[in-house]
Amino acid sequence: MDNKGIGIFDSGLGGLTVAKEIMEMLPDEQIFYLGDTARMPYGSKTKETIIKFSKENTAFLLKKNVKMIVVACNTASALALKELKNEFEIDIIGVIEAGARAAVEATVNRRIGVIGTRATIASGAYVDAIKKYDSRAKVFTSAAPLLVPLVEEGWLSNKETESILRHYLAGFGPKKIDTLVLGCTHYPLLKPLIKKIMPKVTVIDSAREIARTVRAMLEARDMTAKKGAGRKSEFFVTDTPAQFNKVGRFFLKKFMVEAKKVRL
Ligand code: DGL
Numbered sequence: 374m375d376n377k378g379i380g381i382f383d384s385g386l387g388g389l390t391v392a393k394e395i396m397e398m399l400p401d402e403q404i405f406y407l408g409d410t411a412r413m414p415y416g417s418k419t420k421e422t423i424i425k426f427s428k429e430n431t432a433f434l435l436k437k438n439v440k441m442i443v444v445a446c447n448t449a450s451a452l453a454l455k456e457l458k459n460e461f462e463i464d465i466i467g468v469i470e471a472g473a474r475a476a477v478e479a480t481v482n483r484r485i486g487v488i489g490t491r492a493t494i495a496s497g498a499y500v501d502a503i504k505k506y507d508s509r510a511k512v513f514t515s516a517a518p519l520l521v522p523l524v525e526e527g528w529l530s531n532k533e534t535e536s537i538l539r540h541y542l543a544g545f546g547p548k549k550i551d552t553l554v555l556g557c558t559h560y561p562l563l564k565p566l567i568k569k570i571m572p573k574v575t576v577i578d579s580a581r582e583i584a585r586t587v588r589a590m591l592e593a594r595d596m597t598a599k600k601g602a603g604r605k606s607e608f609f610v611t612d613t614p615a616q617f618n619k620v621g622r623f624f625l626k627k628f629m630v631e632a633k634k635v636r637l
Pocket of ligand 1: 383414415447449557
């Protein structure tokens with residue numbers, strides 16, 4: 374048993390999809406969430422910058438005395454996970470592996486699509502991770518940079534969002550994918566629209582997959598928190614807490630708690 378909290382960071386609010394899944398699956402765990410809203414988006418930044426920001430986020434969460442760190446941001450997981458693991462002693466897990474493994478388990482025809490930010494797609498991290506689990510899988514990718522701002526604005530079912538999504542997903546039809554990985558924190562909120570556009574495709578939500586991985590890891594090491602510990606989770610942002618307090622509930626629903634602004 375280990376009653377220390379779980380640290381989660383993202384470039385902004387999207388990682389709340391991961392926080393919510395973990396809070397739902399592991400209700401006794403205390404979460405410390407950091408959204409680096411002052412410096413988001415990460416998806417259009419260079420590897421060097423993403424590594425620097427990710428190290429600073431990790432250092433902040435370590436001050437909360439957490440037992441593990443979850444890199445909820447797909448972009449940071451794709452570009453900085455290795456460097457974080459090299460630098461810090463604590464267990465650090467990213468979202469790419471869990472999503473890749475789930476996609477390989479789900480696909481029947483071994484044709485998998487991935488959407489993500491420009492940086493995530495350019496890194497090739499999902500292709501590498503999927504091929505690690507199945508070297509014969511065919512992976513097709515599409516960068517979808519306009520989706521993050523749409524979700525941040527809460528445009529989850531507008532016709533404009535649907536038409537942009539149709540544009541990004543159009544290339545997957547001829548490739549005959551049967552599985553699509555949502556390789557970005559924000560995209561799980563677009564799942565209903567994606568299902569409408571691609572009803573026959575299995576959609577892999579990496580937020581849910583990472584929550585399963587966290588649970589399995591804590592259970593295997595006997596590190597889960599005491600039942601009914603009831604400690605309050607805390608949320609931090611590096612800028613615009615008002616925006617968190619407005620949009621955060623789309624992501625967190627019943628787990629919504631107001632965020633505090635911090636300096637890293
Ligand atoms: N959190 C990022 C991701 O999952 C999306 C937002 C950003 O570009 O910073 O890739």
